[in-house]
Amino acid sequence: MDMDEFQEMYASESREHLDILNDALLTLENDPENMEMVNESFRAAHTLKGMAGTMGFDQVSELAHAMENILDELRNGEIAVTTEVINLLFRAVDNLELLSSDPDQVEDLEGLIKELRNYTGDDTELSTGNQETSASSNNDYFSLDQDELEMVEDTPGETVIIKVILESDCVFKSLRADMVFDALEELGELIKANPSIDDIREEKLDEEFQVLFLTKESKETLSDALSNISEVDTIEIEVVEDLDDLSIQQESTGAEQEDESTIDGAKDKDSKSKKKSKTQSLSSRLRSSSTIKVDVDRLDSLMNLVAELVIKRTQVESVARSYDLDDLEKKLKPLSKVTTDLQDAVMEMRMVPISMVFNRFPRLVRDLAQDLEKDINLKIEGEETELDRTIIDEIGDPLVHLIRNSIDHGIEPPAEREEKDKPREGLVKLSAFHEGNNVVIQIEDDGAGIDPDVIEEKAIDKGVASPSEIENMSDQEIINLIFAPGFSTNEEVSDVSGRGVGMDVVKNKLDSLNGSIDIKSEVGKGSTFTMKLPLTLSIIQGFLTTVADQKYVIPLESIQEIVDVQPEDIQTIRQEQVIHRRGSVIPLISLRNKLGKEDDFEEEEISTVIVEIANDYYGLMVDSIIGQQEVVIKRINDLSENIEKIAGGAILGDGSIALILNVEEITIG
Amino acid sequence: MAKKILIVDDAQFMRTMLKKLVEENGYEVADEAVNGEEAVKKYKEQSPDLVTMDITMPKMDGIEATREIMDIDSDANVIVCSAMGQKPMVVESLEAGAKDFIVKPIKPKKVKEALNNILE
Numbered sequence: 001m002d003m004d005e006f007q008e009m010y011a012s013e014s015r016e017h018l019d020i021l022n023d024a025l026l027t028l029e030n031d032p033e034n035m036e037m038v039n040e041s042f043r044a045a046h047t048l049k050g051m052a053g054t055m056g057f058d059q060v061s062e063l064a065h066a067m068e069n070i071l072d073e074l075r076n077g078e079i080a081v082t083t084e085v086i087n088l089l090f091r092a093v094d095n096l097e098l099l100s101s102d103p104d105q106v107e108d109l110e111g112l113i114k115e116l117r118n119y120t121g122d123d124t125e126l127s128t129g130n131q132e133t134s135a136s137s138n139n140d141y142f143s144l145d146q147d148e149l150e151m152v153e154d155t156p157g158e159t160v161i162i163k164v165i166l167e168s169d170c171v172f173k174s175l176r177a178d179m180v181f182d183a184l185e186e187l188g189e190l191i192k193a194n195p196s197i198d199d200i201r202e203e204k205l206d207e208e209f210q211v212l213f214l215t216k217e218s219k220e221t222l223s224d225a226l227s228n229i230s231e232v233d234t235i236e237i238e239v240v241e242d243l244d245d246l247s248i249q250q251e252s253t254g255a256e257q258e259d260e261s262t263i264d265g266a267k268d269k270d271s272k273s274k275k276k277s278k279t280q281s282l283s284s285r286l287r288s289s290s291t292i293k294v295d296v297d298r299l300d301s302l303m304n305l306v307a308e309l310v311i312k313r314t315q316v317e318s319v320a321r322s323y324d325l326d327d328l329e330k331k332l333k334p335l336s337k338v339t340t341d342l343q344d345a346v347m348e349m350r351m352v353p354i355s356m357v358f359n360r361f362p363r364l365v366r367d368l369a370q371d372l373e374k375d376i377n378l379k380i381e382g383e384e385t386e387l388d389r390t391i392i393d394e395i396g397d398p399l400v401h402l403i404r405n406s407i408d409h410g411i412e413p414p415a416e417r418e419e420k421d422k423p424r425e426g427l428v429k430l431s432a433f434h435e436g437n438n439v440v441i442q443i444e445d446d447g448a449g450i451d452p453d454v455i456e457e458k459a460i461d462k463g464v465a466s467p468s469e470i471e472n473m474s475d476q477e478i479i480n481l482i483f484a485p486g487f488s489t490n491e492e493v494s495d496v497s498g499r500g501v502g503m504d505v506v507k508n509k510l511d512s513l514n515g516s517i518d519i520k521s522e523v524g525k526g527s528t529f530t531m532k533l534p535l536t537l538s539i540i541q542g543f544l545t546t547v548a549d550q551k552y553v554i555p556l557e558s559i560q561e562i563v564d565v566q567p568e569d570i571q572t573i574r575q576e577q578v579i580h581r582r583g584s585v586i587p588l589i590s591l592r593n594k595l596g597k598e599d600d601f602e603e604e605e606i607s608t609v610i611v612e613i614a615n616d617y618y619g620l621m622v623d624s625i626i627g628q629q630e631v632v633i634k635r636i637n638d639l640s641e642n643i644e645k646i647a648g649g650a651i652l653g654d655g656s657i658a659l660i661l662n663v664e665e666i667t668i669g
Numbered sequence: 670m671a672k673k674i675l676i677v678d679d680a681q682f683m684r685t686m687l688k689k690l691v692e693e694n695g696y697e698v699a700d701e702a703v704n705g706e707e708a709v710k711k712y713k714e715q716s717p718d719l720v721t722m723d724i725t726m727p728k729m730d731g732i733e734a735t736r737e738i739m740d741i742d743s744d745a746n747v748i749v750c751s752a753m754g755q756k757p758m759v760v761e762s763l764e765a766g767a768k769d770f771i772v773k774p775i776k777p778k779k780v781k782e783a784l785n786n787i788l789e
Binding site for chain 2: 006009010013014017040042043046047049050051053054055056061065169171172174175178179228229230231
């Protein structure tokens, strides 16, 4: 059978079992009495072992097997749940992950497996069932004692020697032998086996064993009865003509049988604990048999098709409008509803709960807390919030960075917290929720907060901003400097949140996703990072405007209102044009100016789109406003001069192209 | 008509692999179940000709499920799928009434043999 086609399924399913292991071990660490978690982990390790073995991934299989043994002893209460054993198991999980994702990073596997085995006090045995102890007797003859010989002589029927050869890769040979004995039971009398039945029961046999059997049945009947047993390779039946061929000896009791009682004891315990686990389990979330898995690429291409359909629909609509075809327009209404529904349905298919990313964090936080010797309580809220798969894939790294920052720089060491009258345990809260067409993710900590004075000093030091620039900045603006390229608040780049990735990388990532990030921080109280992300990437609602004969789309999510500004309303403060509106001063930005076009407003009124960016309002002056429209974002690859001000392109109903403005970029500087 | 087989395993990977082997050998998959409880339920609904039964599963393990299936139908054909090192469990399953066993990592040849031995 071709194993390649199972690769992908193996990859995704083993991923799920690794997640279960991670979750269960975390829960177990906090709640060492929780036997269900031990069972849970055991099952996951066990399943992994089996899957990997079938795929021929021996290292994975062996590692999982070693874990399984430890978990089994935890289950039986032979060893206790300690940080040490949990750490060891976590290391095994990490390496299992690496074996499938990045095999070069795997630590010394043999050493790890040895460590795991040592922990169970079992460093000799590899996998059970493989111990080939040589059969206690290689003698082809049966040694009968007096009683047995008499029995053979007294029983009517023929005496036969049945030689059974099992397939060489048969695992539980003793069980196959047992099945042979069972099948023979009704057909006659079993006198003796070679190796002895006791040895066979202890797996002390090679592929071959022989049975001395008394029967009235024919050879054929015997052979038929045995051939239906799996893994039996050949059966030879030979009638014993002369009983003298059977050498008579004093039966020797095998000295090897001493440890039998201990094996039986273990068996009992094992099967008892097997029966217990019936409670609801984590892994139940894996089994909704009515779901199918679809390659993300397929969904992407479906998404693209739907996007094309939306474009084509808008094209037809615009023809209907320009030729005043009322009938056509009417007919198009239901079509447009269907396409909208279709679009929603496809979007929904791409939505996955944010728990997919959040799930990693309990483990991350645990490890960080341990490394940094801090006490951290991680709270997660809203993990069921759904987001487009593409976005989920992208936000993992930024989130990891922010959480690391919170724990490394935010939360103070326990002693320091006590001095400040804070609880020893620092709180990191991760939450997600919907807000309009956005998903908001917050990372909140009750740590030291960000001190603007410190930021100020560093910013000047690093040349991110000049002292005169900073003089005019509000505290909030100063704090925002941490997003500037080349800024890092920590002097010595620490092991944990250093890694040469700055907050500017986080910000860039969010920009590229059409999202935003801002900070609220209070010295001594803590910080909150708020990320806003679009629900989906591909289709946005926006206002279509024209600037110097080119169409631009302003994303609806940032728009507050649209006003016509009269020239006499415009005031100039510090060489900046502003308007007063509802008690606040709103700076005006000429898009012509920003986009490098000729800036000459002659109109009486200036159409202005008021946008909100990070709690500040700006008025974007445009030539005219066409109206609200749904546009499909297309990536623009070639780098035009204004590339950072443009978030993408869109094809409009009439076939023309509009550029989607990156409003945040426009309002900077 | 092709004989029908109920595949019971909590790992989708194993189910898919078994399904392929079942079909390659000319049998039909009646249904799949992901734990013992579901296996018993589906056995009642479908009365398959044979069941491949994983041992280690959540909710209800394969041994208990084999027992319950044998209670429903004393002629039921159950093949347990065990892992290396699960010998005691295999013994228990055979005592519960399983007709045969296969050992993971499963080998196509062994599955074929076990199926044919019972169904042919």
